[in-house]
Amino acid sequence: MYQFAQSLIIEKDIARKVSLLEFLTNSDIVTVKEIADQIGVSPRTISSDIQSLRDSLPEGWQIDSLGNSGIKLSRQAEVPISSLWEDLVEQSISFQLLKFLFRGHKQASSALAAELGTSTESLRRLITFLNKKLSPYQLKILTKNQVTLVGSEADIRIFYHRLLLPFTHANFFFDDYPIHESFYHQFLRALDRDQIGPSVESIWGICWYFINTIRIKANCRIDIDDTHINDPLFQLFSPYLTQLYHQEGIYLDGEEGFFAFYCFIESWNFSEVPPIKTETFVRQHYRELQQSCDVIVGQLATELRVELTQTFFSKNLLLLFLKYTESISLSEKFVLAHLEVLNYGKHNYASYWQLLANHLAASPFYQTLVYPEHFISSAVLLLAEAISQESRARRHIYFTYQGEPAWKSYLANELNAIFGGRISLASVEMEELLRKQLDEEDIIVTNHPIDQALINKVFYISTIPTKSEINSIKEHFAHLYFSGL
Template sequence: MDAMMKNCITEKDLLRQILLLEQLANHQQATSKELALLLHTTERTIFSDIVSLRQQLPEAWNIVADSNGLALSTTDRLPVSQLWELFFPKSIGISLLKALLFSNDVATQSFLTENGISLETLRRHTLKLNQTLADFSLRIRVTAASIFFEGSEINLRLFYHRLLLPYTHNNYFFHAYSIHENHYYDFLTNLDKQGLHVDVEQIFGTCWFFINTIRIKANCRIDSLSFDLHDTFFALFQDSLLTLYKKEGVYIETSEHFFSFYCFLESWNYNNLWSPTVHKALLSYEAIYQQTTAFIHQIEKSLQTELSQQTQVIDNLSLLLIKVQESTKLSEKFQLEYQDIQYLKYSGMMDVDQIIDQFISQQVANQPNVQQSITKTLYLLIQQARLQSNAIIAKGLFVFQGEPAWKIYLFQELTDYLGQRISLETVEPAQLNSERLAQTDFILSNFPLELSDCPTYYLSMVPTKNELNQVTELIQTYYLNYR
């Protein structure tokens, strides 16, 4: 279950049972002692939860036990994610969020009666929910008469999109899912027929479509937004979006129309397979495209790396800046949804930090919040292009003495194991000169080396699992590296 959904489950025992199911799903088999350590609880509690879960699981599922431990099994090869629908109605927090998705406010007494709880209990659960909602500048207010959200409608929809994206296929939140999904896929198919093909994240866009229609039907409208009615991209897609929402019985206009367009724009993939019409429209934003091209040439010169000819980084950054130009307000707010990816490190980017800062300042002058909101995306796009153009980040030396056929086989296995970010070279001990060591990040060896400046990781003739785990720890810093 997604981390944000877990944060919205306000019952401690229920959350622990869900976490127990996850651990069983992630391990072929585990003992009660191992599960207790993983969940920071007692074996007695684990056994109690197992009994409870067995009573709740549908027929196709079971928790089996033998002398080796416990295991989650299914007769129909169903994904474990289908089980979450069983637990959503059991959580007061999730039930409240579902009710508030479909209504501007909920009658307090009706909600208390339906869930069999007191007003004090509801307030206690709401207090926990509000801790999660604070990241989106939202708050649930409970009075004796009604329950409602305090905060911007845009922020509210962003929260629901982040929360429900992993559960778009789940009928607990989206009734008659397949019908609505077909409407959205028809919309994408019709764009292709019109020569407006764009490579998109389909579930991402479908989830936005659901949330927007639900909120509009609940008469929860987006506040007035300033936008250019004659904007090139908006003009291309506005009629198709009108038709899409009409299939849901919704007529979108003014701010809602533009917001639905911006949600669709957010679903566009980078490294896109543009149709000629859409690519021509992208190039029509001449100032942005020219400035981005000049910026990338600066980056290339500083990093001594070819990017513009080997990657789509100019198109990617132009699309990012077009989003900002379309609406700086939405560009800033939409970054609320991606708070969990803002702590990535970007290896080897220090040399271009100043160039990037200057470029962002020129594009979004005197708007520090917007600058901050797009910085991490810009870094991600540049780093992706760097890795696509030249993936090698580190160099390793393989200094191994053994039977030649085994040595070359092991070298090939380690090369594949380390991945394309690392260049592994096989050398003999006599070849370890100062020049070669200066260009090396680490050494893998099966015999002692008297080297002080270069990290050395020792392997057995047949590397053990622990030795390979040590190598894994070594290479983790070159992949998805967090601060």
């Protein structure tokens, strides 16, 4: 949950305690040895960490010892889970320095070391450590005259958004500035009232709102050249964003206004039906882009023999195109902040990736991209999702079972819940099954003998199925849920 933030903590004991707490929150009762094996340290180290945590847990939390069974983390219902990590993160000198730099402050090394309660040499080691982490973001902490964070302001904000997204709630990291999350919710309600509000990741957008507000107030102004202030979509949402930031005492100028707009459209969810007014607006003002998407979707559907028009892929591809055409430079900066996600798509859907590359290569838009593989890597995730949507109806489990009727009904319901929405489970009698035309990917789950000549795959289960029987069926369909894992 806090993997990226944890990677920036220089103190090994604090980083280890964060891992320990995450493991405890995701478990019921565990032994010290299980935790040690998971984290990769000795049981003695874990025991010492547990004792230390017991003495420093926020009020309302406790680690209970349950004898030979293990330990368990418990809390009072009203105490937020976020309080666990916040207390630990606040102890890290890494975050104290990043918090200092976030506010645009500059200070001589010796004075800053004293303020942070460390030595100048320790501060130097910390900065060397952080600079390795900042390098992929084209950022660096300089110490020549004063300790300062240098790099493009857009890159600085993108880095902090990646870092602070899990901490956006309750103004954590923003406690020096009374920023009002409620204003952002009012902004979203205004869009809904005027029937143009898209589905959004609200925390994603709120984090951008906080970061932009603080950096502007600290006089750290955005520095982007790729702005289109006459763009129709920008003109549609600009008045709402201007009002939003004005409530915090900020007037958005051209560059800041466009950056705030781009941060907003970056929060738009894929695979959602947009409001009719918004969809009509996009089709009216971005007709050529829509037509280009339709052509590409049609070509892919023919080549893959998949009915993509019945999925969200066309809408998703158009939204992806829109994000890139609004600002190619910003879109690629934003993508680079989450490169591990894009690499996942390229590595696990190589055939789709190459197919998209072939169809996009002739597009004039594609030729303008500095990093075209990043666009394809985003598109391939959307294509994989669409193919999964379309093929969902083609994967069936036929459940034919002889047993007590109430138990049979209950078991069918439980199996349906286990296998999830990508597989259709149908409870059928043997006579009905024999009349069905089975697809290659269909399977039968049964507790009585089936003529093997009639089917491709049969999974036999007990009257009360065992875990191994259920797991063998789940493994058969594992590729539908997380390719490559």
